[in-house]
Amino acid sequence: MAMMRLRREDPRVVGSFRLHRRLGAGGMGVVYLGSDRRGQRVALKVIRPDLAEDQEFRSRFAREVSAARRIRGGCTARLVAADLEADRPWFATQYVPGPSLHAKVNESGPLPAAQVASIGAALAEGLVAVHEAGVVHRDLKPSNILLSPKGPRIIDFGIAWATGASTLTHVGTAVGSPGFLSPEQVRGAAVTPATDVFALGATLAYAATADSPFGQGSSEVMLYRVVHEEPHLAGVHAALAPLIRACLVKAPEDRPSTLQLSLRLKEIAAREARGLPDGGAEGSVSTGGARAHGGAGRTAPGQRQGQSRRPQEYAQQRTQREDVRGMERESPTGGRGSAPRASAPRASAPRAPREGHQEGARTGSQRPAARRTPAPRTGAGASRGGGRPGGPSPAARRRRLLRQRLIVFVIVTLLVALGIAAAQGCQGPSHGLGDVPARVSSAAAVTPQGP
Numbered sequence: 001m002a003m004m005r006l007r008r009e010d011p012r013v014v015g016s017f018r019l020h021r022r023l024g025a026g027g028m029g030v031v032y033l034g035s036d037r038r039g040q041r042v043a044l045k046v047i048r049p050d051l052a053e054d055q056e057f058r059s060r061f062a063r064e065v066s067a068a069r070r071i072r073g074g075c076t077a078r079l080v081a082a083d084l085e086a087d088r089p090w091f092a093t094q095y096v097p098g099p100s101l102h103a104k105v106n107e108s109g110p111l112p113a114a115q116v117a118s119i120g121a122a123l124a125e126g127l128v129a130v131h132e133a134g135v136v137h138r139d140l141k142p143s144n145i146l147l148s149p150k151g152p153r154i155i156d157f158g159i160a161w162a163t164g165a166s167t168l169t170h171v172g173t174a175v176g177s178p179g180f181l182s183p184e185q186v187r188g189a190a191v192t193p194a195t196d197v198f199a200l201g202a203t204l205a206y207a208a209t210a211d212s213p214f215g216q217g218s219s220e221v222m223l224y225r226v227v228h229e230e231p232h233l234a235g236v237h238a239a240l241a242p243l244i245r246a247c248l249v250k251a252p253e254d255r256p257s258t259l260q261l262s263l264r265l266k267e268i269a270a271r272e273a274r275g276l277p278d279g280g281a282e283g284s285v286s287t288g289g290a291r292a293h294g295g296a297g298r299t300a301p302g303q304r305q306g307q308s309r310r311p312q313e314y315a316q317q318r319t320q321r322e323d324v325r326g327m328e329r330e331s332p333t334g335g336r337g338s339a340p341r342a343s344a345p346r347a348s349a350p351r352a353p354r355e356g357h358q359e360g361a362r363t364g365s366q367r368p369a370a371r372r373t374p375a376p377r378t379g380a381g382a383s384r385g386g387g388r389p390g391g392p393s394p395a396a397r398r399r400r401l402l403r404q405r406l407i408v409f410v411i412v413t414l415l416v417a418l419g420i421a422a423a424q425g426c427q428g429p430s431h432g433l434g435d436v437p438a439r440v441s442s443a444a445a446v447t448p449q450g451p
Helices: 055-070 101-108 113-132 183-187 193-209 219-228 241-247 258-274 281-286 299-330 354-365 375-384 394-440 442-446
Strands: 017-025 029-035 041-047 079-083 090-094 145-148 151-154
Touching: 017 041, 041 055, 055 079, 055 090, 101 145, 101 193, 113 145, 113 151, 113 193, 113 258, 183 193, 183 219, 193 241, 193 258, 241 258
Parallel strands: none
Antiparallel strands: 017 029, 029 041, 041 090, 079 090, 145 151
């Protein structure tokens, strides 16, 4: 914030505060930078000498202090001290470092859409707290918004209107800044929270274009345009123009609420910060529907969509391989039923080189039968763990089945042979003793059987 040296007519001490610099001057008085004995810096506003004798301005100044005391939250500068009975009434608020929105735009030009939306969301959220306290600011404009490191702050509640208070302006008299006044203020009608919504829309239009939405001109011309003409929003970003236009509707009841503005501006700020278009990203912020409503042309959602499909494909392939292995365990000798399922992963899984599998088959076939038994499991596990999502090829699975059936056949044959030998061994002694003499002489074989 630009500071000026104190003038000769400026006081040096007000209350318990020492004044150091001028921060600015308004219609009601001068704002100074001061500090207390502890070194706390404050913005101290002193009413002008020519207005100090006017009871209407004293009442208005008292209203500003009362409004500042009622508002809670970080949207405004905290009230520190006040003296409404002094010869020149004053009050001090917490000093907010940072330029005004007017000075920022005047120095740097129009702000980016993301920054405008972010500032607007914070201001709308601050106005929610102001209106919940029963206060209407009535003079919201770029010069009354300070851009502090912790966010924008609303200042200068000099003409604020509180619920239950009588108006201090005469019918048909507009108090405020032309170009940011609402139509009902120009007509002298009752003010409502929608009055601040209109001023917020004009303020955001100024931040986006560095100009009032009703152009430039004398106060009479500006007030006429506010009441009878539509705002010019040609330079406003496409994502912000519809919302700002809704704020600048002539009828107060047709304007959005401050809560709706805060939520919508937060969505726009988040989308613009990520560089997303205005089309389908609205659903991604509110309902997460951007992925379903077309990620075409957007790199980040497309990547997330591909990443979400890949685990599902892998899971489906693993399920198919488990089905094949289950059929192999249930019917080790019936290979016809497993053929259709074994061929299912062929379309979705990448095919492994044939040479490697044939080499593994030849190497496994040269091993002894005793060591050949675990070979299919090891080979299958190695091929599945080699980083290929599709697993072994159908030819490798058929060779593995043939080896398993051969092993089962050999084992069953050996078991049958051993069983026959065991059975013959149990019956052999009686027949064997009779057969040995038969081979020696036929006479000895006939002799024992005679009686």
